[in-house]
Amino acid sequence: MAKTKVLERKPLTFSEKTYIPQIASGLAATFVNMFKKSVTLEYPEVRPVIPENYRGVPTLVKDPKGRVKCVSCQLCEFVCPPKAIRIKPSEIVDEESDRAHIEKEPAAFDINMLRCIYCGLCQEVCPEEAIFLQDSFSLSGYTREEMVFGKEKLLKLGGTLPDNHFKWDKKKSAEENTEKDH
Amino acid sequence: MLEIKVTDTVTINVDGELAQVPKGVNVIEAMRVVGKEKEIPHYCYHPKLSVVGNCRMCLVEVGNPMRDRQTGEAILEENGEPKIGWAPKPVIGCATNVSEGMHVRTNTPNLIDCRNGVTEFLLINHPLDCPICDQAGECRLQEFSAEHGRGYSRFKEEKNVKPKRTRLGPRVTLDDERCILCSRCVRFSQEVAKDDVLGFVDRGTYSTLTCYPGKELSNNYSLNTVDICPVGALTSTDFRFKMRVWFLKRTHSICTESSVGANTEIWSREGKIYRITPRRNDAVNDTWMTDSGRGLFKEFESEDRLTSYSVDQVAKSLDDAVVATRALLKAGSVGVIGSAHSSVEEQYLLQKIIKQTDATCEMVQHIGEGDGLLLSEDRTPNLRGAFINGLIKQLPERELGQLKASIEGGSIKTLLVFNQDLEQLGIDLGKLKESIQVIYFGNSKNTTSERAKVIFPSLSVFEKEGTFVNQNFILQKFKQAVLPPVGLMSECGVLKAILHELNNEAPETAMPFMDELWSEISENVEILKSVKWSAIPEEGFALEDASFASMNFVETQNLKYKPNLVSKTV
Numbered sequence: 001m002a003k004t005k006v007l008e009r010k011p012l013t014f015s016e017k018t019y020i021p022q023i024a025s026g027l028a029a030t031f032v033n034m035f036k037k038s039v040t041l042e043y044p045e046v047r048p049v050i051p052e053n054y055r056g057v058p059t060l061v062k063d064p065k066g067r068v069k070c071v072s073c074q075l076c077e078f079v080c081p082p083k084a085i086r087i088k089p090s091e092i093v094d095e096e097s098d099r100a101h102i103e104k105e106p107a108a109f110d111i112n113m114l115r116c117i118y119c120g121l122c123q124e125v126c127p128e129e130a131i132f133l134q135d136s137f138s139l140s141g142y143t144r145e146e147m148v149f150g151k152e153k154l155l156k157l158g159g160t161l162p163d164n165h166f167k168w169d170k171k172k173s174a175e176e177n178t179e180k181d182h
Numbered sequence: 183m184l185e186i187k188v189t190d191t192v193t194i195n196v197d198g199e200l201a202q203v204p205k206g207v208n209v210i211e212a213m214r215v216v217g218k219e220k221e222i223p224h225y226c227y228h229p230k231l232s233v234v235g236n237c238r239m240c241l242v243e244v245g246n247p248m249r250d251r252q253t254g255e256a257i258l259e260e261n262g263e264p265k266i267g268w269a270p271k272p273v274i275g276c277a278t279n280v281s282e283g284m285h286v287r288t289n290t291p292n293l294i295d296c297r298n299g300v301t302e303f304l305l306i307n308h309p310l311d312c313p314i315c316d317q318a319g320e321c322r323l324q325e326f327s328a329e330h331g332r333g334y335s336r337f338k339e340e341k342n343v344k345p346k347r348t349r350l351g352p353r354v355t356l357d358d359e360r361c362i363l364c365s366r367c368v369r370f371s372q373e374v375a376k377d378d379v380l381g382f383v384d385r386g387t388y389s390t391l392t393c394y395p396g397k398e399l400s401n402n403y404s405l406n407t408v409d410i411c412p413v414g415a416l417t418s419t420d421f422r423f424k425m426r427v428w429f430l431k432r433t434h435s436i437c438t439e440s441s442v443g444a445n446t447e448i449w450s451r452e453g454k455i456y457r458i459t460p461r462r463n464d465a466v467n468d469t470w471m472t473d474s475g476r477g478l479f480k481e482f483e484s485e486d487r488l489t490s491y492s493v494d495q496v497a498k499s500l501d502d503a504v505v506a507t508r509a510l511l512k513a514g515s516v517g518v519i520g521s522a523h524s525s526v527e528e529q530y531l532l533q534k535i536i537k538q539t540d541a542t543c544e545m546v547q548h549i550g551e552g553d554g555l556l557l558s559e560d561r562t563p564n565l566r567g568a569f570i571n572g573l574i575k576q577l578p579e580r581e582l583g584q585l586k587a588s589i590e591g592g593s594i595k596t597l598l599v600f601n602q603d604l605e606q607l608g609i610d611l612g613k614l615k616e617s618i619q620v621i622y623f624g625n626s627k628n629t630t631s632e633r634a635k636v637i638f639p640s641l642s643v644f645e646k647e648g649t650f651v652n653q654n655f656i657l658q659k660f661k662q663a664v665l666p667p668v669g670l671m672s673e674c675g676v677l678k679a680i681l682h683e684l685n686n687e688a689p690e691t692a693m694p695f696m697d698e699l700w701s702e703i704s705e706n707v708e709i710l711k712s713v714k715w716s717a718i719p720e721e722g723f724a725l726e727d728a729s730f731a732s733m734n735f736v737e738t739q740n741l742k743y744k745p746n747l748v749s750k751t752v
Contacts, residue, residue: 073313074426091423103346104314104423127313171309171343178343 050135055120057136058111059158060151061129067099067168068155069130072106076122076131084115085122101172109151113139129165132158195285208233209242209275209286221288223297223326225412226364227276230468231373237304237364239326241272241296243287272296294330301330307342307387309359317414319427323362342387350380350391351399353419353473354408358390361415367391367407374470374555375403391415402553405473409459420477421457430456433663434720436650438523438643439475440550441560441737443652445721446471448479448644448663455479455644455664463721466656466742472557479644486627488639489667495632500671500679506636508683510596510619516541517585519607520573521600521623522548522562524673525648526657526710527696529564529571530703531677532600536573538684541598544585545578546607549736558653558737563643566651569730570709577733582607592617601640603628623673638676639667646672647696649718653735653743655727657710659718674699 015021041048050056063069072089090107092099099105122131136157141147149157190205196216203212211229213222224240227233245268248257257265266285272293280286287293305327312318344358368380368391379397382389393399399407408416430449437444437458444467449457458479460471491503498506510516516539520532536543545568552559568574588594589609597604600623604611611620611633622634631637645666649659666672671679682688700715709725717723737743 071314072423073318074429075313078426078428089423089425101346102314174340175343177340 044138050137054135054137055118055133057113057139057149057157058116058118058120058122058131058133058154059136060109060154061132061158061161062155063163064160066160067102068105069128069163070106070109071102071104071128071130072109073104073127075125075127079121079125081119081121082115082117084112084117086110086112098172101175102168106151109154111149111154113147113149114144128167129161129163132161134158192280192282192284194280194283197286197288203280206279209244209278209280210240212280212286213275213288218288222275223322223329224276225322225326225362226366228366228369228410228469230470231366231369231410233276234365234369235274235277237362238274238300239297240275241293241300242275242278243272243290243293244269244278245285246281247283297326298330298332301327302332302336304362305331305335306337307359308362309341311360314423315357315360315414316417316422316427317360317411321414322412323360344390348392349398349419350393350416351404354399354404355417355419355422356391357415357417360413361391362413363389363391364412366410366412367416370403370407370410371399371401374406374468375401377401377403380407402472402474402557403470403555405476406460406470409469418457425451425456431663433644433661434461434659435643435663436563436652436658436660437471437475437478438563438650439472439478439561440552440556440558441562441565441653441735442467442556442558442740442742443563443650443656443658444471444475444556445658446475450644450663453664465654465724466652466658466722467556468741470556472553472555474557479642482625482642482644484626487667488624488626488631488637490639490669492637494635495637500669500676503636503638504676504679504683507621507680510621510635511535511539511598511680511684513595514539515593515595516598517589517594517596518543518598519582519585519600519602519604520545520568521602522560522565522568522578523601524567525564525646525650525660526567526571527648527699527703528673528677529567529573530699530707531674531681532598533571533573534681535598535677535684538681542585542588542594543573544582545574546582546602547578547580547736549580552738552740554739555741558740558743560653560736563652564650565735566653566655566730567649569733570651570725571707577735582609589614589618594618596621599623599630599634601625603630605629623676638673639670640673641666641670646674648674651725652722653737653740655725655730656722657713657718657725658722659715659720 060070072087074087074089077085077087087106088108089104092103092105094100118133120133123133191202192205194201194203194212196218201216203215210222210224210227213219222240222242225237227240245266247264248267249255250257259265264283304323312324318324346357346359348356348358350356363382371380372378379394379399380391381394383392384390405418408418429451431451433448433450435446435448437446445461445463447459447461448455458476460467460469462469490497491500492498493503493506518536518541520529520543522545548561549559550561586609589597596619598621611630620630620634621636622631623638623640624631625640625642643660644663647660647662649657651657696715700713704710704713713723731746738745
């Protein structure tokens with residue numbers, strides 16, 4: 001057993017016994033802070049500034065043309081550690097549609113926010129840059145079902161982000177050029 | 183096709199180590215024997231198809247012992263070892279057969295450089311659409327690109343664009359951009375399916391896989407082209423965009439379509455089957471299976487499947503149904519219509535019940551047209567099992583024989599029916615309603631189940647485990663891939679419960695373990711004497727079939743079956 005060391009308590013000095021220096025220094029701190037800028041936020045009326053690369057709620061984003069970027073490759077579903085993501089893939093069958101060359105899109109995309117641990121692996125793994133953990137951090141609901149975010153809700157939360165690659169547009173223009181050549 | 187007879191072996195030197203490999207095989211197969219298959223990537227070579235050598239991926243360096251041109255004497259190194267004359271350039275492993283004393287190098291920097299070059303060329307016009315490609319996860323190009331690709335493209339020009347969804351046939355869709363022109367599908371159609379409809383048209387980077395004008399890839403083996411396609415060019419129209427393969431659990435099973443008993447793999451996720459693919463077994467189905475056999479799982483997803491035990495058409499518990507069955511069986515005058523769709527274990531337990539109740543058993547034939555390949559005339563997976571278990575002594579006929587007369591004559595009071603619709607057998611239950619009680623084991627609702635006294639829903643082959651005996655008397659094991667509908671026990675469990683009830687024994691609470699059941703079977707069935715459940719290998723166990731040599735089974739010649747011609751002529 002460890003040996004207990006008994007510390008001897010020093011007796012108070014005279015000035016400590018009067019309390020006056022302690023009260024004075026305490027009041028000084030109070031007065032100084034009264035004239036400083038307040039650090040408290042009036043949440044939720046006032047929201048904090050979210051730093052860049054903050055990992056908030058995962059969302060689905062659209063490209064500047066309003067196209068859903070997700071092609072339901074299901075890599076996020078695979079990589080998700082708490083298995084919060086469920087995707088039902090489907091084929092884009094409409095031949096006339098300007099998205100027909102992309103071939104695949106999610107029919108359903110559910111993220112169970114009660115399971116999500118905000119790790120950001122889904123964003124990291126996404127080959128189409130379609131899922132982002134954005135700045136939304138506060139979420140609530142009355143039922144468990146409400147906390148499973150569907151495709152529509154995720155797209156609403158995600159909004160539109162700039163596209164740096166235009167991968168599918170390039171693909172489409174290559175297709176059209178080839179048709180011209182032949 | 184390459185037939186390997188493992189009678190002679192030769193000694194070769196692989197990366198400095200000596201190895202014994204079968205004589206006459208090519209370098210890729212030899213590496214498979216040595217366990218270095220992974221070292222030689224390849225696309226166009228397939229063990230069951232002819233060698234064309236057009237993908238150039240399986241490059242290896244080979245050298246043979248040098249001989250003096252004049253004398254034919256072996257030239258030796260200073261240390262007495264034979265001097266090796268290395269070929270000046272890498273050669274393709276698929277078209278190079280091994281010979282005595284051959285030296286093979288599989289991983290020199292030069293070779294890896296060559297393979298990297300081949301990969302770079304293959305990827306020039308490849309769309310790299312792995313996120314939407316169904317082959318992702320089981321794609322050879324993806325695997326080898328990870329190993330031999332450079333990670334970025336030096337190709338600045340615009341990629342070639344080809345049609346993305348050409349319909350080749352009712353079940354196959356072609357994505358031409360992904361095709362690497364390995365010609366496996368073309369060779370398969372020519373050599374195995376004998377339906378030569380595929381070919382390449384146009385030249386250079388415009389080469390495109392096409393069907394002969396006016397024809398389509400519609401034969402019953404078309405989906406095998408999807409299986410052997412090393413990339414995502416040929417896709418199954420049914421499985422397309424349904425599920426990524428890495429989510430699917432693979433279970434070894436046996437195809438129940440015909441007595442061929444093709445070895446299969448069931449791909450399922452969370453109790454739902456997504457596809458069935460063949461599994462290699464050189465004694466049974468090589469690496470192929472029929473398209474029709476791949477869709478069999480859909481029958482069990484239908485609405486009119488039986489899902490609960492019932493007595494007098496009222497849903498009851500298993501115990502109630504078993505008690506009702508006992509009363510019917512104890513009354514005597516029992517007839518049994520057995521099934522060659524039942525597994526060996528089920529047939530064994532049924533035979534025990536038949537013996538105890540002194541019942542008469544008959545079976546009916548299920549035949550269809552054979553195609554001489556992997557679809558035999560006998561459309562049941564386990565007719566041989568019924569003979570082995572002693573359920574029947576003679577080949578079943580199209581119609582019931584004596585049993586039908588007994589049923590209609592009223593001398594059968596209780597009829598135990600397995601997977602048969604009595605109406606199709608010409609027995610009108612409406613007329614016989616008063617005189618006969620039916621105990622029905624079956625998958626789905628039909629006129630027999632509507633009038634049956636007791637119903638035991640049976641499970642599909644995907645929901646239980648057991649064995650089948652195929653056309654060549656090979657005992658093959660199938661495993662459980664998905665869970666059965668809630669509350670249902672396998673037929674083995676049900677039959678065992680009935681047996682216990684008949685003998686007034688305490689019922690077992692757990693499902694019967696196959697090990698236990700098989701120790702009983704091997705004691706009582708002569709032909710299965712030496713068999714243990716856990717010892718049945720994946721590739722099946724060939725049973726002694728001499729005692730059945732005089733039988734005229736309905737199968738005609740197919741891929742792995744030769745009919746007994748001697749007895750046919752007698």
